[in-house]
Amino acid sequence: MANSLQFANFFNAATFNALGTRQYSEEKLKLLEQFIQNPAGMSIFPEVNSNDYANWENSANGVANTNWFNLHYKPYSLKQNHNVSLSGGNKTTQFFVSGGYYTEGGSMRFADIDYNRYNLNATVTSQVQSWVKVKANTKYTQSKYTSPFSGFENLFFHNLARMRPNVSPYDLNSNWTEQSMVPYLQSGSESREDETNLAILTGLEFEPVKKWKINVDLNLRQSTSEQTNLKLPGTIYGINGAPITVNRSEYNIPLKGSYGRNMLSSRYISPNIYSSYSLTIKENHGLDILVGFQQELNEFKSLAATAQDLISNSRPGISLATGSQAISESRTHWATRGGFARLSYNYKSKYLLELNGRYDGSSRFAADSRWGFFPSVSAGYNLDQETFLQENVAWLNQLKIRGSYGFLGNQSGAGLYSYAENMGITVPGIGTGGRWYYGAGREAYITVPGAFNPFITWEKIENANVGLDFGAFNSQLTGSFDIYQRNTRDMLGPSLDIADMYGATPPQTNNADLRTRGWELSLNWRGRINSNISYSFGGLLADNKSVVTKYQNPNNNDPRGAWYVGKTAGEIWGFRSPGLVQNPEAADAFNRLDHSFLSAQPWKPGDVIYEDLNSDGKINQGTNQLGNMGDLTIIGNSNARYSYSLNGSVSWKGLSLSMLWQGIGKRDFAPALLDAYFWGSGSLAQVTVFKEHLDYWTPENPGAYYPNPYASPVGSINSFVGKTQQISDRYLQNAAYLRLKNLTINYNLPVSWVQRVKLSKVNVFFSGENLLTQTKLAKMFDPETLVGGAAPGKIYPLSKIYSFGLGLSF
């Protein structure tokens, strides 16, 4: 973050460029400079002599030098991870039990954030009768997350970034100011989520006749979550030390507090019954037949209640409040059912052939469009079984060529009820719901039925794949290579665009085909230098690219936003820019072009030149149709290409070191108009200045990276930043990166020590995450958190995390 003087100068330049005025007077700039040099004896707030928080507006008032990020962020956070496991059994019955504990503290200085999780796994298998086998696997996890962000986490990070450094977090008595946001983090507000997940997988396996198996599995998952939200106002202090209760309306904290609970539960039940028979004919011909049935049912329910005006802040409750209450619920469910069959054949385990078929139905589709049949076929050839290879290429242990072709059905992209016409209802809550007061107060309202499509049906994914698996040098080297094409037919693409007279968002339809082609390569080496030292390293490299091959957009309208045939997923359209306007003559030359599409304001030195690619004297988007996009062209692609990971480990006796690097080889990121993190300037309340932003154009700094900063009120800012912040190749970011994701040092205590205390294994470890990053991306961003949060960059920070742990096995 820039210091207060840098910020003030930047802000002055930005408002002067747009409005012809400056918010920081010459006198104020002098005070800021003096404060940075030596704050001793200076008033941090010359404008006022009261702690009335409205005076502590995020404005030019105040003489401080606050780095708001350093104030709130800790440089690192700590994790702990502990595991215990136990296994054993006899000839007919085996079991495995393990438990673990994980805890993570937050990386905020004043916000007490805590996450912890317990988990317990138990597996038992038993051969009850010679023809019946039972297995049961239970997984239980319980987690708890608490933080003071009672619903304002996104706003907190949004506000943190736009705080001005000249505003002090402390008031005249060194208490926290309202603007510091610390009073809200320490008011006792708590949002808490308790989650429990229980997953049971039980199965019976019958073998009534030799080689005829019948499996009956039941998969059951029950998860419940309870969210409680206690919102309490913050406390600041007046000049006389008297406490003042404050509640910032955008955080939606009632002055007398509120308490809410939301109970969510979901249940998933899936029986899976299948039967297989295998037979061998004349020794060399192996045949497996399998038929089965599967169904799924998922039910979700939630019930939320909130009440405001707590009687006691220390004992909050929904019935311990005197103000208005609000209740809401949600209930959804979905189900699938289907049958499947498989026929596998092999000849001497050398040639493999498999035929598959599934017939599936889904509740997401109306009865007439509900069912789909999805066949597939695959074949393999184990070359290593060939005697000519075994004899001639002895170093090769394994070599398999395989291929497959077939269809899969996908229903998950469809809305749960998009086939049905329904009307939503909105009921009034605290600060939510209808805002109109009728004679007897606010009322509920019903909204028009959303667009629906009774013909919506399965997406059919056509897969073709060729692959190779190999192993060599006593399997020290292993690897595989795959190349595939995935053709999603009848895809639920973006809704088609129709004229506004329709008056709604058109419904989802199976209107698109998308073709993805890609490949994956993995290689691993595992070696041993002597009996004490072993090592391994390996890597994965993968790439794919998707192209739209069918879509209903006859005029190829709006190729930037909409789909069209031939569109590559992730393509970024933008202008070409040869640089910044350097002098009045260059500005005149640009102003002779019709640039009213971008901004009708005249260009001046320091603004960005956008190239008139089609030389029509206008800088615009043409008719916004493919082939007539004016001066817009594809300048990059936001999809990740060439994703890779590298891992390596070395162990010496009980000590081992391992690391994981991961990265993206090619990816572009285009900062949008008014992305404050990237541009620094924007509407008055959103200016966010990092050191990088100080490199903006002035006659004295003609080689600047950034153009003229502009800051003005919300309604007018676009006409200014339209001259500088268009998506263009000049400001396209290279978002490729390489990151040391994890480094772990582990020590297994010597077996002789461990056995003395009747344990089978004890290990201690230390690990660090995100320790090193190599990227050319602008420094205010993290390559892994470009998406999410209130805007690019405005998100809970991905910090370096150090953890340590202990594992015990009995």
Next chain:
Amino acid sequence: MKYILKIYFLASVFAAFSCQDDFLDREPLDVLSTAGSLATTNELRLYVNQFYESFPGHPTITGNTGIAFSDATSDNMIITAVDTRLNGNLSQGNAARLTEYNNIRSVNYFLANYKNAGGDQALINQYLGEAKFFRAWFYFSLIKKYGDVTWVNTVLPADQEMTQLARDSRVVVVDSILADLDKAIALIPAVSTNAGMRVHKDVALAFKSRVALFEGTWQKYHKQDADPFWTKDISDDKIANYLAQAKQAAETIITSGRWSIYTTGKPLEDYGNLYTTLNLAGNKEVMLWRKYDANENIGHSISKYLSTGGGDIGVTLSLVDDYLTRTGTPFVGAARTEAQAVYGRELSPDLRDPRLSQTVAVPGKPLKPSAVVPAFPPINQSGFNRSTTGYPLYKYIEYNSASATFDDNKSSVPAILFRYAEVLLNYAEAMAELGESPALVAQALQPLRARVGMPDVDFDREYNNDPDYSFRNLDKVIQSVRRERRVELAAEGMRLDDIFRWSAADVLIAGKRPLGVLFVGSNIAQENTATGLYKDALLYYDNAPSGKSVNFYLTGNAQASLRYVDPYQRVLPNGFGFNLSRDYLLPIQDRMMQLTNGLWTQNPGW
């Protein structure tokens, strides 16, 4: 035995999962089905309720939005930044989707299905009437922005071809709006109190007079200017018919006697109090209003921003000057400059129409529980603490409420949507435009004058023919009616529509630059010294001492004896760049032309 056991086992397992046919039929659980929908009067009511959400409200941020602040897109008020549309800086890229059609679709769904409902016919009529009213409301919004639009009165299918529909002439659309309103007027009963907070007969009548007056004057004045915005084959009779409809609708309300101008006999307070009374239920002037309650987090932010000293907004000199003197004469000449020489005097109810001091902040009046309006305007402050012109807006401030003046969304003053004063103004203007008796026009306006203790309208006495006055060439009666409207409805979000329907941007906007208070030549300049009230943030103009820079602009040159604050001088050297043959209507998105196969065409000049 073992064999039987096996078979029993397997059979029971399969039986447990044997098919129920309806397993995959999963209807939604927590939303209403459309099958047999709108079957009760209660459903009709809840359905129509959605449209009340679309009524405008007060602003939740500072700027130029909401009822209270949207006059900052006109010649009444300004914010720090120049208005993009008035400056001719809108571009094709600013063209927006015609989202009014979303609500129109919703109304059409209602009209196609309300017959499902059984029950009290009076209630069915009420909600049907409301639905018609709202369809008129949404179409009126469309024609104001875009002119000709497609009249859609069915629920269209999601089909590219079925939605290829041409634009209808605005006359066709307005006639359909008026027909909808006539139905609403016939269906909805009259009430004599606003306490029901729903649309009633007189609201529909008031809206009808607003729409008909808008269209009548739009066609009349754009036709007179021979610009591209009137309907080419429209006859003068048709125009007169709109004006007559406006007059007749207003007259129906007036003669009903159900409504009157709010007064308690306090000319210096009544007008202002109308805007700060939290509960307007039972008020005889207010026909429909939006209530707020900050305790339920249903609030707005007017008081927070205005009580900081101006909210970075300011009332223009042009509006301040338009208020008559207390004796009912134009505020011009020596009397004007003499009053301006002492800041605040030109606002005083001793000298001026008392509505001025109830609209613009006058020094010494309460501003917050612990503060009063400062003696000199905060033109040297920054951000929200500043007034752009030196005339901060005062209407709507809840100066008694600590929370409202502290924080966003804590203000609760109501937003008035229809009041009787507008009905009188519509009535007077329609009559003036129809050339009816000036005495009747004056009589219609009399209650507005009486409330604030101003003399009755006298068209000769108040005729302003000052060479600088924008409307000096207008007929006396029309000039007076327009002034009365501007003054009475200041900062109520009506001004831009008025300017556009009068085709008056040529004299009010294009090439003009809004001004603020008198600086040189008044006592304000005396405070801009090292010992004056502005000592902490001195303003530099013309020349700055070394190391300082000019940050403030005044009219005229350094020698001039009277120099006004000229906030946009640097950024708008030639005044607003409003394009008279383009900017009266907004651009249409290119995709509309493409998606309708050219049935939609672009608006003139775009």
